[in-house]
Each structure stands twice: as structure tokens, then as C-alpha cells.
Amino acid sequence: xxxxxxxxxxxxxxxxxxxxxxxxxxxxxxxxxxxxxxxxxxxxxxxxxxxxxxxxxxxxxxxxxxxxxxxxxxxxxxxxxxxxxxxxxxxxxxxxxxxxxxxxxxxxxxxxxxxxxxxxxxxxxxxxxxxxxxxxxxxxxxxxxxxxxxxxxxxxxxxxxxxxxxxxxxxxxxxxxxxxxxxxxxxxxxxxxxxxxxxxxxxxxxxxxxxxxxxxxxxxxxxxxxxxxxxxxxxxxxxxxxxxxxxxxxxxxxxxxxxxxxxxxxxxxxxxxxxxxxxxxxxxxxxxxxxxxxxxxxxxxxxxxxxxxxxxxxxxxxxxxxxxxxxxxxxxxxxxxxxxxxxxxxxxxxxxxxxxxxxxxxxxxxxxxxxxxxxxxxxxxxxxxxxxxxxxxxxxxxxxxxxxxxxxxxxxxxxxxxxxxxxxxxxxxxxxxxxxxxxxxxxxxxxxxxxxxxxxxxxxxxxxxxxxxxxxxxx
Amino acid sequence: xxxxxxxxxxxxxxxxxxxxxxxxxxxxxxxxxxxxxxxxxxxxxxxxxxxxxxxxxxxxxxxxxxxxxxxxxxxxxxxxxxxxxxxxxxxxxxxxxxxxxxxxxxxxxxxxxxxxxxxxxxxxxxxxxxxxxxxxxxxxxxxxxxxxxxxxxxxxxxxxxxxxxxxxxxxxxxxxxxxxxxxxxxxxxxxxxxxxxxxxxxxxxxxxxxxx
Numbered sequence: 001x002x003x004x005x006x007x008x009x010x011x012x013x014x015x016x017x018x019x020x021x022x023x024x025x026x027x028x029x030x031x032x033x034x035x036x037x038x039x040x041x042x043x044x045x046x047x048x049x050x051x052x053x054x055x056x057x058x059x060x061x062x063x064x065x066x067x068x069x070x071x072x073x074x075x076x077x078x079x080x081x082x083x084x085x086x087x088x089x090x091x092x093x094x095x096x097x098x099x100x101x102x103x104x105x106x107x108x109x110x111x112x113x114x115x116x117x118x119x120x121x122x123x124x125x126x127x128x129x130x131x132x133x134x135x136x137x138x139x140x141x142x143x144x145x146x147x148x149x150x151x152x153x154x155x156x157x158x159x160x161x162x163x164x165x166x167x168x169x170x171x172x173x174x175x176x177x178x179x180x181x182x183x184x185x186x187x188x189x190x191x192x193x194x195x196x197x198x199x200x201x202x203x204x205x206x207x208x209x210x211x212x213x214x215x216x217x218x219x220x221x222x223x224x225x226x227x228x229x230x231x232x233x234x235x236x237x238x239x240x241x242x243x244x245x246x247x248x249x250x251x252x253x254x255x256x257x258x259x260x261x262x263x264x265x266x267x268x269x270x271x272x273x274x275x276x277x278x279x280x281x282x283x284x285x286x287x288x289x290x291x292x293x294x295x296x297x298x299x300x301x302x303x304x305x306x307x308x309x310x311x312x313x314x315x316x317x318x319x320x321x322x323x324x325x326x327x328x329x330x331x332x333x334x335x336x337x338x339x340x341x342x343x344x345x346x347x348x349x350x351x352x353x354x355x356x357x358x359x360x361x362x363x364x365x366x367x368x369x370x371x372x373x374x375x376x377x378x379x380x381x382x383x384x385x386x387x388x389x390x391x392x393x394x395x396x397x398x399x400x401x402x403x404x405x406x407x408x409x410x411x412x413x414x415x416x417x418x419x420x421x422x423x424x425x426x427x428x429x430x431x432x433x434x435x436x437x438x439x440x441x442x443x444x445x446x447x448x449x450x451x452x453x454x455x456x457x458x459x460x461x462x463x464x465x466x467x468x469x470x471x472x473x474x475x
Numbered sequence: 476x477x478x479x480x481x482x483x484x485x486x487x488x489x490x491x492x493x494x495x496x497x498x499x500x501x502x503x504x505x506x507x508x509x510x511x512x513x514x515x516x517x518x519x520x521x522x523x524x525x526x527x528x529x530x531x532x533x534x535x536x537x538x539x540x541x542x543x544x545x546x547x548x549x550x551x552x553x554x555x556x557x558x559x560x561x562x563x564x565x566x567x568x569x570x571x572x573x574x575x576x577x578x579x580x581x582x583x584x585x586x587x588x589x590x591x592x593x594x595x596x597x598x599x600x601x602x603x604x605x606x607x608x609x610x611x612x613x614x615x616x617x618x619x620x621x622x623x624x625x626x627x628x629x630x631x632x633x634x635x636x637x638x639x640x641x642x643x644x645x646x647x648x649x650x651x652x653x654x655x656x657x658x659x660x661x662x663x664x665x666x667x668x669x670x671x672x673x674x675x676x677x678x679x680x681x682x683x684x685x686x687x
Binding site for chain 2 (some may be wrong): 006009035037042043044045048051059061064065067068071072074075077078079080081084085088094099100102106130150151152153156168169171172175176179198199201202203205206209210213214227229230232238239241242243244246247248258265266268269270272273280282283284286287289290291292295297298299307309313314316317319322398421
């Protein structure tokens with residue numbers, strides 16, 4: 001950790017969605033008891049793994065692209081102040097207005113103020129992790145402004161009064177028949193004869209949102225990439241709801257995490273090959289929009305870019321953990337994770353679930369506020385292999401586990417064990433004493449309090465009748 | 476202290492260990508053979524676009540649109556439009572398709588919504604990904620034009636097709652509003668499978684214009 005001069009500024013408590021109501025193990029137990037959720041998540045992640053694997057195999061230079069993406073991100077982080085100022089200058093030159101938000105509360109204040117200044121009561125939303133993270137919808141609603149989520153999965157979540165459970169597909173925990181039921185229950189004007197055929201469900205969303213797209217004057221988006229060299233912002237999407245929001249309104253407000261800056265226009269050639277194949281398993285997603293400030297006569301004539309810190313600078317201060325900021329939000333690590341596949345996304349408590357969430361959320365909030373997340377992993381390493389920018393998630397997890405406050409009893413036992421194991425004669429005596437066997441009790445019962453927490457998720461090996469050392473000596 | 480100074484100060488402090496700045500390895504493919512039109516067509520069709528090849532663009536457009544109404548950008552070659560299908564032109568006031576069609580003005584939103592289809596050119600197309608890119612040039616028009624009608628007919632010249640993403644990036648101007656289109660509007664939000672037809676045009680026809 002680096003503590004030079006300035007205290008770490010984590011994402012503040014009381015605003016946004018980076019902290020769960022309960023620790024991961026308890027939340028996971030609820031999720032594991034829901035077989036429908038497990039079936040839905042398993043079906044979806046299996047589908048996407050197959051699709052993604054097939055289109056990645058089409059590229060002979062996938063590993064070279066990963067290496068370039070990883071290095072580009074490290075370069076970006078090392079040069080972040082310069083690149084952010086360059087982005088600001090270029091966006092301003094092109095007719096945009098740049099705002100800086102130190103945390104979620106300030107970002108919400110800025111966006112709410114900008115919407116108020118237009119006099120509008122309703123805003124279009126494009127799915128955006130940054131605005132989810134800061135709880136923008138709640139802040140807008142408190143100000144009497146109605147946010148309308150336009151991404152199909154976000155719409156399903158909003159109409160179902162639910163929470164997002166996946167970075168890319170927030171309604172991944174819902175299957176087609178559940179989506180049909182939500183639409184029938186909560187979508188005004190929906191055809192009562194609606195079936196659960198996916199194209200029919202998509203068409204229902206198209207009809208429902210069409211008029212809203214055509215009449216709403218303000219939109220709020222996130223950004224996948226912001227090019228420092230040119231000031232070009234990029235949004236990658238599928239449905240065309242993004243194009244609607246980026247084209248039709250008079251005012252566009254984009255909220256972008258400071259880590260999303262990309263040095264040069266040419267660098268997009270790397271990320272636009274990595275992202276779609278790793279994320280939706282497509283050679284290219286249906287729509288990508290790029291714009292520089294304001295284009296006279298075409299699209300919104302008022303453009304605001306809000307650059308968000310909200311704990312990112314604190315993540316950057318950790319020499320091991322900072323590479324979590326390299327994430328391009330593809331969600332490949334969720335789709336390959338055996339833990340995520342069983343628990344789904346809600347158990348993680350934060351808008352960033354899965355392996356990347358387990359390293360990002362605790363660092364954004366300070367590890368004490370998400371202390372269980374670094375343990376929400378078997379450290380199998382599948383996430384590292386799947387990551388298109390090669391974030392070594394398992395190493396960061398281990399690093400964060402070392403920062404989590406441990407109970408005094410556990411610390412004492414570990415210290416005693418380390419002391420014993422460092423001294424061969426002591427260790428041999430401990431083994432022979434076999435007192436450990438009595439202490440542990442029957443296999444599966446675990447340790448007595450206060451150590452039962454430690455053994456609840458770990459099987460203790462049954463001590464053998466004869467230790468290796470004893471056997472060796474007797475030969 | 477402004478929030479900008481605060482954030483940049485925090486970032487500088489976070490980088491006080493002066494992390495190593497890696498050389499970016501550009502060992503991925505950057506040199507490509509000429510684009511293979513068959514690959515482009517294969518990828519377009521795979522993502523449910525309809526592909527046509529031929530020299531008589533107007534006849535192909537006529538077959539697709541039938542009796543439907545078209546909107547077009549101001550710089551679209553008039554020879555691409557069937558004479559019997561009067562297209563409405565979206566153009567800055569005073570600009571038209573040519574002296575004989577007279578001056579035009581911006582179409583209002585309702586007129587674009589009411590159209591059955593839009594015909595445009597393109598800036599570049601990428602064979603490997605089945606992508607066409609629009610950059611707002613006069614033969615492609617404002618972004619709204621290709622967004623609201625349910626049918627988009629895009630005319631490509633073979634020399635606009637590149638093999639790969641890096642070649643497309645090199646040809647494009649980041650100062651223009653760019654729209655990358657890979658198939659008709661689709662979603663992966665229901666059980667993570669691709670389903671066509673949400674908010675953008677549900678029908679994408681690509682005409683590869685080959686000299687007679």
C-alpha cells in the first residue's frame with residue numbers, strides 16, 4: 001500500500017450500490033436454496049461460454065490482443081493525470097462540457113442539476129455500470145425526475161422491482177417465462193396474449209419504449225471508452241436503445257469512470273476486438289456509437305461528460321490491486337466462475353458481482369466494508385484465463401485476503417501453527433499427541449467456537465493413524 | 476480546491492510509487508490481405524442481414540422496398556433510387572440530390588418515423604466481423620435517419636470493404652459521429668442468446684455494388 005501525503009478516498013457509505021446488506025456466505029446460502037435461479041444462471045453462462053469460445057477461436061492473434069490490451073491498460077493507469085486532462089481539453093474543444101466528480105454524491109448532484117436545468121421531468125437511461133454504482137436512479141427520483149431504463153435487461157429489472165445480477169445481462173437470473181410474467185404484470189399497455197418466445201418479448205419492449213424515445217429530451221449514458229487523443233466517446237451496445245439515447249435527445253449526459261480513458265484512437269483497434277468476443281460472444285456487437293462533443297445538426301446539441309472517481313484513486317494506490325481498474329466490463333470472468341454460476345450475482349451485494357466484483361468492490365469501498373468478498377472464490381484461476389486484458393484476479397484476491405481484518409482467535413491459532421511448523425521436533429510431537437483429533441471431533445463437524453467460523457467452509461483432514469515421520473523412523 | 480484538482484491530486488499520490496510503464500506489444504495482426512467479400516457476406520448473413528450483389532442498385536432497392544416509402548440522405552446518388560419510388564430527402568435547407576430534384580430541408584422526426592425504409596452508402600465495412608460503419612458523410616446522413624425506419628438498405632462499394640478492425644480504425648475519422656452496425660438490432664438479454672429485433676432497424680439489407 002502507498003500512503004504518501006494524501007489519505008485514501010474510498011467510495012462513501014450511504015450512497016450507491018457497492019455494499020450488500022449481508023456478507024457473501026449468508027447471501028449465497030439464500031441464492032443456493034433457489035433452484036430456479038441456479039438453473040437460469042447455469043443455462044445462460046453455459047450458452048455464453050460456448051459462443052464466446054467459438055468466436056475467440058476464429059482469431060489467430062487472440063493472445064497477442066490480450067497482451068496488447070493488458071499493456072495499454074497499465075500504460076493508461078501510469079499516465080492517468082495527463083490522459084484525463086487531455087480528454088477534458090479535447091471534449092471541451094469539440095463543444096462538450098466536462099465535470100469532475102470526486103464521489104457518488106457529487107456525481108449525482110451534478111447530473112441532477114444538469115437535468116433540472118433543462119426543465120425536464122424524465123430522462124432516458126442507457127445501461128451503465130457507473131450510474132448503477134452511484135445510485136443515480138434513486139438520486140434522480142428523489143429530485144422528482146423519472147429515470148427510464150431502456151436496455152431490455154435493465155427494463156426487466158426495473159419492471160420486476162428487482163436488482164441487477166450480472167454486469168452485461170442484469171436480468172440473467174430470469175428465464176423467458178419469468179420475463180413474460182413481469183411484462184404482463186408491470187408493462188403498461190402490454191398485449192395480454194404475450195407469449196414467452198424471445199422475439200415476441202423483444203418486440204413488446206420495442207413497442208413499449210418507442211414513444212418514450214421519441215419524446216424524451218434528456219439522456220444519461222455511461223461510456224465504454226473515452227479517447228484522450230481525440231475526445232471521442234464510445235458506447236458499445238446491442239439493441240439500438242443506446243443509439244436512440246445518443247441521437248434523439250437535445251441533451252446528453254455521460255458518466256464515465258476515470259479509468260475508462262484510452263490513450264489513442266488507434267488503441268480502439270485492440271479493445272473493439274477483445275470486448276465483443278469476450279462479452280456477448282459475438283464477432284462484433286450489433287451497434288457501437290462514437291461521438292466527439294457536439295455535431296451541429298446531428299444528435300444532442302448539449303453534451304456533458306462527468307468524470308467519476310468514487311474510490312478509483314484509492315484502488316490505484318494499491319500496487320497489487322490497481323490492475324482491477326483495467327477491467328473493460330465484459331463479464332467473461334462471471335461466465336466462467338464456478339462460484340458465480342452457483343450463487344448468481346445478488347449474493348455479492350455490489351453492482352459488480354463475480355470475480356471482478358470480488359476484487360473491485362472491496363477496493364472501492366475499503367476492504368473492511370466488503371470483507372467477505374475476497375473469499376467468494378475457490379481461486380481456481382478460470383477468471384484469469386478468461387479475462388481479455390489479463391487481470392490476475394486470483395493474486396489480487398489473495399492479496400486482499402491478507403488485508404481483511406481477522407478475528408484474534410484465528411490469528412492466534414495461525415501464529416501457533418506457524419511457530420510449531422517452523423520447528424520440526426515440536427511439530428513431530430504435536431502430530432503424535434493426536435490431541436488435534438479430539439479437538440476436531442468427527443470429520444465434518446469442524447472446530448469448536450470461536451474457531452467454528454474458520455472450519456465452517458473448510459474440511460479438516462482426518463489425522464492418519466500413523467504420521468509419515470513415525471512411519472519413516474520405524475523403517 | 477476544485478474537484479478536478481482533488482481527483483488529479485489523489486491520482487498523482489496513488490502513482491507515487493512511479494509504476495513501470497510497459498511498452499505496448501503490437502504483435503497482433505496489423506497487416507492483412509485484401510478483404511474477401513465472401514467472408515463479409517458469410518458474416519453478414521450469419522447475423523441475419525440480407526445481402527444482395529449486383530450492378531443495378533436502383534432495381535435491387537426497388538425490389539426490396541416495393542411500394543414502401545423511403546427517406547434518403549442528401550448526397551445519395553440519384554441513380555441508386557428506383558424512379559417510381561419518390562424518396563424524401565433529409566438535407567440542410569437548400570441542398571438536394573441534384574438540380575432537377577429541387578431544394579430540400581431537414582425532415583422532421585415524424586416523417587422519418589413514418590418512412591418504411593432508408594437507403595444510405597457507408598464509410599467502410601469490415602469483412603472479419605460483418606460490420607458496416609457510417610460516418611455521417613452526405614451519402615449517409617444524420618444518425619437519426621438510419622435509426623427510426625425499420626428497414627435500412629446500405630450500399631457498399633467493394634473498395635470500401637477492409638478485412639479487419641485495425642484497417643477500419645485507420646480509415647475512419649474520430650471527429651465524425653460514427654455508427655458501427657453488425658446485423659439488425661438484436662439483444663442477448665434473454666438467456667444470453669442472440670435474438671434479433673429490438674429498438675433499431677429490424678431489417679438490414681446490404682447491397683454490394685459491383686460494376687456491370
